[in-house]
Amino acid sequence: MKLWGGRFIKETNQLVHEFNQSISFDQRFYKQDIEGSIAHVTMLAKQGIITDEDRDTIIEGLKSIKDDITNGKLLIDDQHEDIHSFVEAHLINRIGDSGKKLHTGRSRNDQVALDIKLYTRDEIDTIDGLIKNLQIELYKIMQENIDTFMPGFTHLQKAQPLTLAHHLGAYFEMLKRDRSRLMDIKKRMNLSPLGSGALAGTTYPLDRSYSAQLLGFDGPTLNSMDSVSDRDYLIELLSALSTIMMHLSRFSEEIIIWNSNEYNFIELDDAYSTGSSIMPQKKNPDIAELVRGKTGRVYGSLISLLTTMKGLPLAYNKDMQEDKELTFDAIDTVKNCLILFTGMIATTRFNKINMEESAKKGFTNATDAADYLVNKGIPFRDAHSIIGQLVLYCIDQNKSIEELSLEEFKQISPIFDIDIYDAISLNTCVQKRNTIGAPGKEAMAEVLEIYEKYLKEV
Numbered sequence: 131m132k133l134w135g136g137r138f139i140k141e142t143n144q145l146v147h148e149f150n151q152s153i154s155f156d157q158r159f160y161k162q163d164i165e166g167s168i169a170h171v172t173m174l175a176k177q178g179i180i181t182d183e184d185r186d187t188i189i190e191g192l193k194s195i196k197d198d199i200t201n202g203k204l205l206i207d208d209q210h211e212d213i214h215s216f217v218e219a220h221l222i223n224r225i226g227d228s229g230k231k232l233h234t235g236r237s238r239n240d241q242v243a244l245d246i247k248l249y250t251r252d253e254i255d256t257i258d259g260l261i262k263n264l265q266i267e268l269y270k271i272m273q274e275n276i277d278t279f280m281p282g283f284t285h286l287q288k289a290q291p292l293t294l295a296h297h298l299g300a301y302f303e304m305l306k307r308d309r310s311r312l313m314d315i316k317k318r319m320n321l322s323p324l325g326s327g328a329l330a331g332t333t334y335p336l337d338r339s340y341s342a343q344l345l346g347f348d349g350p351t352l353n354s355m356d357s358v359s360d361r362d363y364l365i366e367l368l369s370a371l372s373t374i375m376m377h378l379s380r381f382s383e384e385i386i387i388w389n390s391n392e393y394n395f396i397e398l399d400d401a402y403s404t405g406s407s408i409m410p411q412k413k414n415p416d417i418a419e420l421v422r423g424k425t426g427r428v429y430g431s432l433i434s435l436l437t438t439m440k441g442l443p444l445a446y447n448k449d450m451q452e453d454k455e456l457t458f459d460a461i462d463t464v465k466n467c468l469i470l471f472t473g474m475i476a477t478t479r480f481n482k483i484n485m486e487e488s489a490k491k492g493f494t495n496a497t498d499a500a501d502y503l504v505n506k507g508i509p510f511r512d513a514h515s516i517i518g519q520l521v522l523y524c525i526d527q528n529k530s531i532e533e534l535s536l537e538e539f540k541q542i543s544p545i546f547d548i549d550i551y552d553a554i555s556l557n558t559c560v561q562k563r564n565t566i567g568a569p570g571k572e573a574m575a576e577v578l579e580i581y582e583k584y585l586k587e588v
Protein backbone atom coordinates (compact mmCIF):
# COMPACT_ATOMS: atom_id res chain seq x y z
CA MET A 131 0.00 0.00 0.00
CA LYS A 132 1.27 3.47 -0.89
CA LEU A 133 0.84 6.60 1.20
CA TRP A 134 1.04 8.66 -1.96
CA GLY A 135 -1.05 6.62 -4.42
CA GLY A 136 -3.61 9.37 -5.15
CA ARG A 137 -1.60 11.17 -7.78
CA PHE A 138 -0.65 8.01 -9.64
CA ILE A 139 -2.54 6.02 -12.26
CA LYS A 140 -0.13 3.16 -12.88
CA GLU A 141 1.26 0.69 -10.38
CA THR A 142 4.92 0.99 -9.38
CA ASN A 143 7.23 -1.30 -11.30
CA GLN A 144 8.25 -4.18 -9.01
CA LEU A 145 11.97 -3.55 -9.39
CA VAL A 146 11.41 0.10 -8.59
CA HIS A 147 9.57 -0.88 -5.44
CA GLU A 148 12.42 -3.15 -4.39
CA PHE A 149 15.06 -0.55 -5.19
CA ASN A 150 13.17 2.24 -3.46
CA GLN A 151 12.04 0.45 -0.31
CA SER A 152 13.75 0.81 3.05
CA ILE A 153 11.47 -1.38 5.13
CA SER A 154 13.90 -4.28 4.92
CA PHE A 155 16.27 -2.30 7.12
CA ASP A 156 14.40 0.63 8.72
CA GLN A 157 12.06 -1.81 10.50
CA ARG A 158 14.72 -1.98 13.16
CA PHE A 159 13.54 1.36 14.55
CA TYR A 160 9.82 0.58 14.72
CA LYS A 161 9.82 1.34 18.45
CA GLN A 162 11.33 4.77 17.92
CA ASP A 163 8.90 5.43 15.06
CA ILE A 164 5.95 4.67 17.33
CA GLU A 165 7.44 6.58 20.24
CA GLY A 166 7.78 9.64 17.96
CA SER A 167 4.21 9.27 16.72
CA ILE A 168 2.86 9.10 20.26
CA ALA A 169 4.68 12.33 21.14
CA HIS A 170 3.38 13.92 17.93
CA VAL A 171 -0.30 13.15 18.58
CA THR A 172 0.02 14.08 22.24
CA MET A 173 1.21 17.49 21.08
CA LEU A 174 -1.50 17.73 18.38
CA ALA A 175 -4.20 17.16 21.02
CA LYS A 176 -2.66 19.65 23.44
CA GLN A 177 -2.78 22.25 20.67
CA GLY A 178 -6.40 21.41 19.86
CA ILE A 179 -5.47 20.18 16.37
CA ILE A 180 -7.01 16.76 17.05
CA THR A 181 -9.43 15.78 19.82
CA ASP A 182 -8.40 14.02 23.02
CA GLU A 183 -10.52 11.03 21.93
CA ASP A 184 -8.65 10.74 18.64
CA ARG A 185 -5.35 11.04 20.52
CA ASP A 186 -6.28 8.24 22.90
CA THR A 187 -7.52 5.94 20.14
CA ILE A 188 -4.37 6.57 18.09
CA ILE A 189 -2.05 5.98 21.05
CA GLU A 190 -3.84 2.78 21.96
CA GLY A 191 -3.60 1.59 18.35
CA LEU A 192 0.09 2.46 18.13
CA LYS A 193 0.85 0.66 21.36
CA SER A 194 -0.95 -2.47 20.21
CA ILE A 195 1.06 -2.41 16.97
CA LYS A 196 4.29 -2.03 18.92
CA ASP A 197 3.42 -4.92 21.24
CA ASP A 198 2.35 -7.14 18.37
CA ILE A 199 5.56 -6.52 16.44
CA THR A 200 7.64 -7.11 19.57
CA ASN A 201 6.01 -10.42 20.43
CA GLY A 202 5.96 -11.62 16.85
CA LYS A 203 2.20 -11.45 16.25
CA LEU A 204 2.56 -8.79 13.58
CA LEU A 205 5.16 -9.56 10.95
CA ILE A 206 6.74 -6.72 9.03
CA ASP A 207 6.29 -7.58 5.36
CA ASP A 208 8.01 -5.98 2.42
CA GLN A 209 4.86 -4.72 0.70
CA HIS A 210 5.20 -1.35 2.36
CA GLU A 211 7.81 1.13 1.34
CA ASP A 212 9.17 1.86 4.79
CA ILE A 213 8.43 1.39 8.47
CA HIS A 214 6.55 4.71 8.59
CA SER A 215 4.05 3.58 5.94
CA PHE A 216 3.77 0.17 7.55
CA VAL A 217 2.82 1.53 10.98
CA GLU A 218 0.41 4.10 9.55
CA ALA A 219 -1.32 1.54 7.31
CA HIS A 220 -1.75 -0.89 10.18
CA LEU A 221 -3.00 1.87 12.44
CA ILE A 222 -5.71 2.82 9.95
CA ASN A 223 -6.55 -0.86 9.58
CA ARG A 224 -6.97 -1.23 13.30
CA ILE A 225 -8.70 1.98 14.37
CA GLY A 226 -10.20 3.39 11.17
CA ASP A 227 -10.61 7.11 10.50
CA SER A 228 -8.82 8.44 13.60
CA GLY A 229 -5.69 6.73 12.27
CA LYS A 230 -5.80 8.93 9.23
CA LYS A 231 -5.14 11.96 11.45
CA LEU A 232 -1.77 10.72 12.74
CA HIS A 233 0.21 12.34 9.95
CA THR A 234 -1.35 15.80 10.41
CA GLY A 235 1.40 18.43 10.39
CA ARG A 236 4.14 15.91 9.75
CA SER A 237 6.15 14.58 6.82
CA ARG A 238 8.14 11.42 6.51
CA ASN A 239 11.12 13.73 6.16
CA ASP A 240 10.96 15.01 9.71
CA GLN A 241 9.69 11.62 10.86
CA VAL A 242 12.69 9.72 9.55
CA ALA A 243 15.08 12.41 10.80
CA LEU A 244 13.52 11.94 14.22
CA ASP A 245 13.49 8.13 14.16
CA ILE A 246 17.14 7.68 13.33
CA LYS A 247 18.09 10.30 15.87
CA LEU A 248 16.16 8.52 18.60
CA TYR A 249 17.64 5.20 17.52
CA THR A 250 21.26 6.38 17.47
CA ARG A 251 20.81 8.24 20.76
CA ASP A 252 19.88 4.92 22.40
CA GLU A 253 22.73 3.09 20.68
CA ILE A 254 25.26 5.68 21.84
CA ASP A 255 24.37 4.80 25.42
CA THR A 256 24.67 1.08 24.70
CA ILE A 257 28.09 1.50 23.08
CA ASP A 258 29.24 3.72 25.94
CA GLY A 259 28.26 0.96 28.38
CA LEU A 260 30.17 -1.63 26.37
CA ILE A 261 33.31 0.51 26.35
CA LYS A 262 32.95 0.91 30.08
CA ASN A 263 32.79 -2.88 30.50
CA LEU A 264 36.10 -3.13 28.67
CA GLN A 265 37.57 -0.41 30.89
CA ILE A 266 36.44 -2.34 33.99
CA GLU A 267 38.23 -5.48 32.77
CA LEU A 268 41.36 -3.50 31.95
CA TYR A 269 41.26 -1.85 35.35
CA LYS A 270 41.17 -5.26 37.04
CA ILE A 271 44.17 -6.50 35.05
CA MET A 272 46.05 -3.28 35.75
CA GLN A 273 45.49 -3.56 39.49
CA GLU A 274 46.98 -7.04 39.46
CA ASN A 275 49.96 -6.12 37.31
CA ILE A 276 51.42 -2.96 38.74
CA ASP A 277 54.62 -5.02 39.29
CA THR A 278 54.59 -7.10 36.11
CA PHE A 279 57.59 -5.96 34.09
CA MET A 280 57.57 -6.00 30.33
CA PRO A 281 59.49 -4.25 27.58
CA GLY A 282 58.09 -1.07 26.12
CA PHE A 283 58.63 -0.67 22.39
CA THR A 284 59.29 2.03 19.84
CA HIS A 285 59.57 1.00 16.18
CA LEU A 286 58.61 -2.46 17.52
CA GLN A 287 62.12 -2.56 19.02
CA LYS A 288 62.66 -2.89 22.72
CA ALA A 289 63.07 0.59 24.18
CA GLN A 290 62.63 0.90 27.93
CA PRO A 291 61.08 -1.37 30.51
CA LEU A 292 57.66 -0.69 31.93
CA THR A 293 54.79 -2.68 33.42
CA LEU A 294 51.73 -4.43 32.07
CA ALA A 295 49.56 -2.09 34.15
CA HIS A 296 51.18 0.88 32.46
CA HIS A 297 50.82 -0.59 28.97
CA LEU A 298 47.12 -1.33 29.46
CA GLY A 299 46.65 2.10 31.00
CA ALA A 300 47.40 3.59 27.59
CA TYR A 301 44.31 1.83 26.22
CA PHE A 302 42.28 2.88 29.25
CA GLU A 303 43.04 6.49 28.32
CA MET A 304 42.07 5.96 24.66
CA LEU A 305 38.78 4.44 25.75
CA LYS A 306 38.13 7.39 28.06
CA ARG A 307 38.44 9.73 25.09
CA ASP A 308 36.24 7.44 22.98
CA ARG A 309 33.51 7.67 25.59
CA SER A 310 33.75 11.41 25.96
CA ARG A 311 33.57 11.80 22.18
CA LEU A 312 30.30 9.82 22.19
CA MET A 313 28.91 12.05 24.92
CA ASP A 314 29.89 15.19 22.99
CA ILE A 315 27.98 13.90 19.97
CA LYS A 316 24.97 12.97 22.04
CA LYS A 317 24.84 16.43 23.55
CA ARG A 318 25.18 18.21 20.20
CA MET A 319 22.62 16.08 18.38
CA ASN A 320 19.98 16.23 21.10
CA LEU A 321 17.58 18.64 19.38
CA SER A 322 14.27 17.54 17.93
CA PRO A 323 13.55 17.81 14.18
CA LEU A 324 9.90 16.82 14.73
CA GLY A 325 7.51 19.44 13.38
CA SER A 326 9.84 20.58 10.61
CA GLY A 327 7.48 19.01 8.08
CA ALA A 328 8.73 18.21 4.61
CA LEU A 329 11.15 21.18 4.65
CA ALA A 330 9.30 24.41 5.43
CA GLY A 331 7.54 23.76 8.72
CA THR A 332 3.74 23.54 8.78
CA THR A 333 0.77 25.87 8.96
CA TYR A 334 -0.62 24.11 12.05
CA PRO A 335 0.07 25.72 15.42
CA LEU A 336 2.45 22.94 16.52
CA ASP A 337 4.24 23.19 19.84
CA ARG A 338 7.62 21.84 18.81
CA SER A 339 9.19 22.54 22.19
CA TYR A 340 6.56 20.39 23.83
CA SER A 341 7.07 17.35 21.57
CA ALA A 342 10.84 17.82 21.92
CA GLN A 343 10.49 17.73 25.68
CA LEU A 344 8.26 14.62 25.56
CA LEU A 345 11.01 12.83 23.65
CA GLY A 346 13.82 13.86 25.99
CA PHE A 347 15.39 16.46 23.69
CA ASP A 348 16.96 19.68 24.91
CA GLY A 349 14.71 21.64 22.55
CA PRO A 350 13.58 21.89 18.92
CA THR A 351 15.97 22.45 15.99
CA LEU A 352 15.86 26.01 14.69
CA ASN A 353 15.77 25.63 10.92
CA SER A 354 13.30 23.29 9.27
CA MET A 355 15.36 22.82 6.09
CA ASP A 356 18.44 21.93 8.09
CA SER A 357 16.39 19.64 10.35
CA VAL A 358 15.31 17.34 7.53
CA SER A 359 18.64 17.27 5.76
CA ASP A 360 21.16 17.22 8.59
CA ARG A 361 23.08 13.99 8.90
CA ASP A 362 26.18 15.60 10.47
CA TYR A 363 25.67 13.81 13.73
CA LEU A 364 25.72 10.44 11.95
CA ILE A 365 28.98 11.41 10.29
CA GLU A 366 30.36 12.44 13.68
CA LEU A 367 29.15 9.17 15.13
CA LEU A 368 30.72 7.13 12.34
CA SER A 369 33.93 9.04 12.88
CA ALA A 370 33.83 8.31 16.62
CA LEU A 371 33.06 4.64 15.88
CA SER A 372 35.98 4.55 13.43
CA THR A 373 38.26 5.88 16.15
CA ILE A 374 37.00 3.26 18.60
CA MET A 375 37.75 0.58 16.00
CA MET A 376 41.17 2.08 15.33
CA HIS A 377 41.95 1.73 19.04
CA LEU A 378 40.60 -1.81 19.23
CA SER A 379 42.55 -2.65 16.10
CA ARG A 380 45.85 -1.41 17.54
CA PHE A 381 45.14 -3.36 20.71
CA SER A 382 44.30 -6.42 18.62
CA GLU A 383 47.55 -6.08 16.74
CA GLU A 384 49.43 -6.17 20.05
CA ILE A 385 47.43 -9.19 21.22
CA ILE A 386 48.38 -10.95 17.99
CA ILE A 387 52.05 -10.09 18.45
CA TRP A 388 52.03 -11.05 22.13
CA ASN A 389 50.33 -14.33 21.25
CA SER A 390 52.95 -15.23 18.62
CA ASN A 391 55.37 -18.09 19.37
CA GLU A 392 58.28 -15.66 19.33
CA TYR A 393 56.83 -13.37 22.01
CA ASN A 394 54.75 -15.79 24.02
CA PHE A 395 53.63 -13.02 26.39
CA ILE A 396 50.06 -14.26 26.62
CA GLU A 397 47.91 -17.34 26.44
CA LEU A 398 44.48 -16.82 24.95
CA ASP A 399 41.65 -18.77 26.51
CA ASP A 400 40.47 -21.79 24.51
CA ALA A 401 36.99 -20.29 24.42
CA TYR A 402 38.34 -17.19 22.67
CA SER A 403 40.68 -18.74 20.11
CA THR A 404 40.37 -21.14 17.22
CA GLY A 405 42.32 -23.98 15.68
CA SER A 406 43.58 -24.94 12.25
CA SER A 407 41.93 -27.62 10.12
CA ILE A 408 45.31 -29.03 9.12
CA MET A 409 47.91 -27.98 11.68
CA PRO A 410 47.07 -29.59 15.02
CA GLN A 411 49.44 -27.40 17.04
CA LYS A 412 47.70 -24.15 16.15
CA LYS A 413 45.80 -21.86 18.47
CA ASN A 414 44.94 -18.77 16.52
CA PRO A 415 43.97 -15.27 17.68
CA ASP A 416 41.01 -15.07 15.28
CA ILE A 417 38.96 -12.71 17.45
CA ALA A 418 41.74 -10.13 17.51
CA GLU A 419 42.30 -10.56 13.78
CA LEU A 420 38.61 -10.13 13.02
CA VAL A 421 38.38 -7.01 15.14
CA ARG A 422 41.40 -5.64 13.27
CA GLY A 423 39.83 -6.68 9.98
CA LYS A 424 36.37 -5.26 10.66
CA THR A 425 37.87 -1.84 11.34
CA GLY A 426 37.95 -1.40 7.57
CA ARG A 427 34.20 -1.70 7.13
CA VAL A 428 33.50 0.90 9.82
CA TYR A 429 35.91 3.33 8.13
CA GLY A 430 34.08 2.46 4.92
CA SER A 431 30.74 3.56 6.39
CA LEU A 432 32.20 6.91 7.34
CA ILE A 433 33.66 7.57 3.91
CA SER A 434 30.47 6.34 2.20
CA LEU A 435 28.21 8.67 4.12
CA LEU A 436 30.52 11.65 3.71
CA THR A 437 30.50 10.98 -0.02
CA THR A 438 26.73 10.49 -0.17
CA MET A 439 26.14 13.82 1.54
CA LYS A 440 28.69 15.96 -0.26
CA GLY A 441 26.68 16.88 -3.35
CA LEU A 442 23.18 17.10 -1.94
CA PRO A 443 21.23 20.32 -2.44
CA LEU A 444 18.83 21.33 0.34
CA ALA A 445 16.62 19.88 1.61
CA TYR A 446 15.66 16.18 1.71
CA ASN A 447 16.87 13.90 -1.07
CA LYS A 448 16.33 10.17 -1.28
CA ASP A 449 20.10 9.66 -1.29
CA MET A 450 19.88 10.14 2.46
CA GLN A 451 18.09 6.84 2.84
CA GLU A 452 21.57 5.35 2.43
CA ASP A 453 22.50 6.66 5.89
CA LYS A 454 20.71 3.79 7.57
CA GLU A 455 22.40 0.60 6.43
CA LEU A 456 25.80 2.26 6.82
CA THR A 457 25.07 3.44 10.33
CA PHE A 458 23.42 0.19 11.39
CA ASP A 459 26.29 -1.91 10.11
CA ALA A 460 28.86 0.26 11.85
CA ILE A 461 26.91 0.20 15.14
CA ASP A 462 26.45 -3.59 14.99
CA THR A 463 30.11 -4.13 14.15
CA VAL A 464 31.39 -1.92 16.96
CA LYS A 465 29.06 -3.50 19.51
CA ASN A 466 30.06 -7.03 18.54
CA CYS A 467 33.74 -6.18 18.51
CA LEU A 468 33.56 -4.56 21.94
CA ILE A 469 31.74 -7.55 23.44
CA LEU A 470 34.10 -10.11 21.91
CA PHE A 471 37.24 -8.13 22.65
CA THR A 472 36.22 -7.66 26.29
CA GLY A 473 35.56 -11.38 26.67
CA MET A 474 38.90 -12.18 25.10
CA ILE A 475 40.94 -9.80 27.23
CA ALA A 476 39.15 -10.79 30.45
CA THR A 477 40.12 -14.45 29.92
CA THR A 478 43.68 -13.92 28.67
CA ARG A 479 46.50 -15.29 30.81
CA PHE A 480 49.65 -13.17 30.96
CA ASN A 481 52.97 -15.04 30.99
CA LYS A 482 54.61 -12.75 33.50
CA ILE A 483 57.92 -14.62 33.52
CA ASN A 484 58.33 -14.38 29.74
CA MET A 485 57.43 -10.73 29.82
CA GLU A 486 60.00 -10.00 32.49
CA GLU A 487 62.70 -12.07 30.77
CA SER A 488 62.02 -10.19 27.57
CA ALA A 489 62.23 -6.86 29.40
CA LYS A 490 65.72 -7.78 30.57
CA LYS A 491 66.95 -8.36 27.04
CA GLY A 492 67.39 -5.81 24.31
CA PHE A 493 69.33 -3.25 26.38
CA THR A 494 66.15 -1.70 27.74
CA ASN A 495 68.26 -0.32 30.61
CA ALA A 496 70.68 1.56 28.34
CA THR A 497 69.00 4.93 29.03
CA ASP A 498 69.29 4.30 32.76
CA ALA A 499 72.96 3.42 32.36
CA ALA A 500 73.48 6.78 30.66
CA ASP A 501 71.51 8.52 33.41
CA TYR A 502 73.82 6.82 35.92
CA LEU A 503 76.82 8.53 34.33
CA VAL A 504 74.97 11.86 34.23
CA ASN A 505 74.40 11.55 37.98
CA LYS A 506 78.17 11.12 38.32
CA GLY A 507 78.73 14.44 36.55
CA ILE A 508 79.15 13.40 32.89
CA PRO A 509 77.21 15.54 30.37
CA PHE A 510 74.31 13.55 28.87
CA ARG A 511 75.60 13.63 25.29
CA ASP A 512 78.95 12.13 26.41
CA ALA A 513 77.16 9.59 28.59
CA HIS A 514 75.01 8.58 25.58
CA SER A 515 78.14 7.97 23.55
CA ILE A 516 79.89 5.95 26.31
CA ILE A 517 76.85 3.70 26.73
CA GLY A 518 76.70 3.34 22.94
CA GLN A 519 80.23 1.88 23.04
CA LEU A 520 79.20 -0.30 25.97
CA VAL A 521 76.26 -1.70 24.02
CA LEU A 522 78.49 -2.39 21.04
CA TYR A 523 80.87 -4.29 23.33
CA CYS A 524 77.95 -6.25 24.83
CA ILE A 525 76.68 -7.23 21.38
CA ASP A 526 80.16 -8.42 20.50
CA GLN A 527 80.39 -10.43 23.75
CA ASN A 528 76.76 -11.61 23.51
CA LYS A 529 76.03 -10.26 26.98
CA SER A 530 73.49 -7.90 28.49
CA ILE A 531 74.75 -4.74 30.24
CA GLU A 532 74.22 -6.07 33.76
CA GLU A 533 76.16 -9.25 32.90
CA LEU A 534 79.41 -7.28 32.43
CA SER A 535 82.00 -7.43 35.18
CA LEU A 536 83.01 -4.23 36.93
CA GLU A 537 86.40 -4.47 35.15
CA GLU A 538 84.67 -4.54 31.79
CA PHE A 539 82.61 -1.51 32.79
CA LYS A 540 85.74 0.30 33.93
CA GLN A 541 87.56 -0.45 30.70
CA ILE A 542 84.97 1.62 28.92
CA SER A 543 84.81 4.35 31.58
CA PRO A 544 86.58 4.56 34.95
CA ILE A 545 83.56 6.43 36.33
CA PHE A 546 81.60 3.17 36.68
CA ASP A 547 81.43 1.74 40.18
CA ILE A 548 79.76 -1.17 41.95
CA ASP A 549 76.48 0.79 42.36
CA ILE A 550 75.96 0.52 38.57
CA TYR A 551 74.31 -2.90 39.03
CA ASP A 552 71.57 -1.53 41.22
CA ALA A 553 71.15 1.55 39.03
CA ILE A 554 70.36 -0.53 35.95
CA SER A 555 68.33 -3.35 37.49
CA LEU A 556 64.90 -3.83 35.96
CA ASN A 557 63.28 -2.90 39.24
CA THR A 558 65.17 0.39 39.50
CA CYS A 559 64.57 1.24 35.86
CA VAL A 560 60.81 0.99 36.27
CA GLN A 561 60.29 2.11 39.84
CA LYS A 562 62.39 5.24 39.54
CA ARG A 563 60.01 6.53 36.88
CA ASN A 564 57.52 8.12 39.16
CA THR A 565 56.39 11.32 37.51
CA ILE A 566 52.64 11.22 36.97
CA GLY A 567 51.83 9.15 33.89
CA ALA A 568 55.02 7.05 34.19
CA PRO A 569 55.15 3.31 35.01
CA GLY A 570 56.69 3.59 38.51
CA LYS A 571 54.63 2.04 41.27
CA GLU A 572 53.74 5.24 43.10
CA ALA A 573 52.72 7.09 39.95
CA MET A 574 50.73 4.10 38.77
CA ALA A 575 48.94 3.73 42.11
CA GLU A 576 47.93 7.36 41.94
CA VAL A 577 46.54 6.92 38.42
CA LEU A 578 44.68 3.75 39.40
CA GLU A 579 42.98 5.69 42.17
CA ILE A 580 41.84 8.25 39.61
CA TYR A 581 40.52 5.44 37.39
CA GLU A 582 38.62 3.88 40.26
CA LYS A 583 36.86 7.19 40.86
CA TYR A 584 36.27 7.64 37.12
CA LEU A 585 34.60 4.23 36.87
CA LYS A 586 32.30 5.13 39.74
CA GLU A 587 31.34 8.48 38.26
CA VAL A 588 31.33 8.15 34.48
Ligand code: ARG
Pocket residue numbers: 152156212238239242446448450451452
Ligand atom coordinates in the same frame (compact mmCIF):
# COMPACT_ATOMS: atom_id res chain seq x y z
N1 ARG B 1 12.78 5.81 3.77
C1 ARG B 1 13.01 7.21 3.66
C2 ARG B 1 14.42 7.53 4.17
O1 ARG B 1 14.97 6.72 4.78
C3 ARG B 1 12.02 7.96 4.48
C4 ARG B 1 11.78 9.36 4.02
C5 ARG B 1 11.01 9.36 2.77
N2 ARG B 1 10.74 10.68 2.34
C6 ARG B 1 10.50 10.96 1.05
N3 ARG B 1 10.31 12.19 0.74
N4 ARG B 1 10.52 10.04 0.14
O2 ARG B 1 14.98 8.55 3.90
